[in-house]
Amino acid sequence: MMKLIWTAAFIISLGTTSLAVGSSDYSSPTVGVLQAANQFLKQKRYADAYQILQSIVGAPEDDRQNLLGFSARKQGEFEIAGRHYEQALALNPRHLGALEYQGELFLELGQMENAKNNLSKIIQYCSSSCAEANTLRKAIAKASQ
Incomplete structure (x- = not known):
């Protein structure tokens, strides 16, 4: 656990600015923790990301739950x-x-109709050309082969 904390502190000090949660209206400590979690996700260190995400306070809970689900x-x-x-x-x-990640989960569980329903919701909320729609559409096409 201590090694994970030191690793997260190091990543925070790097000043990574890419967040995968959608909003940037977080307090500075929260941004740092989210950046560390995001870096772990990029490195496919999902267990470490999950552990850090469980400790976040101050980030929008919907974003935190989404990333916990992804991890x-x-x-x-x-x-x-x-x-x-x-x-x-x-x-x-x-x-x-x-909606996108849940759709991908549905595909992994063999629930094609649920994944398509999520795609329909995404298109309804943003458009057929938004990134989440495109990603889920490609995943559905791949799973349909």
Whole structure:
């Protein structure tokens, strides 16, 4: 655990600016923790990202739940991931990232119709050309082959 904290502190000190959660209206400490979690996600260190995301205070809860779901799904923890996506969408039914990632979870579970329903919602909320729609559309096409 201590090694993880030191690693996160190091990543925060690098000043990474890429966030995968959609908003930048976070307090500075929260931004740093989100940056560390985002860096772990990019490095496919999903367990580390999950652990950090559990400790975040001050970030929008829908974003946090979405990233917790992503981290859990990438570790093969589909039931846990599903609960996080449901929580994110209960807080914000129009959360495009959660709809996309939940759609990808549905595909991994063989639930094609649910994935298509999520794609329809994304298109309804943003358009057929937004990034989340394009990503989920490609995943559906690949799963249909």
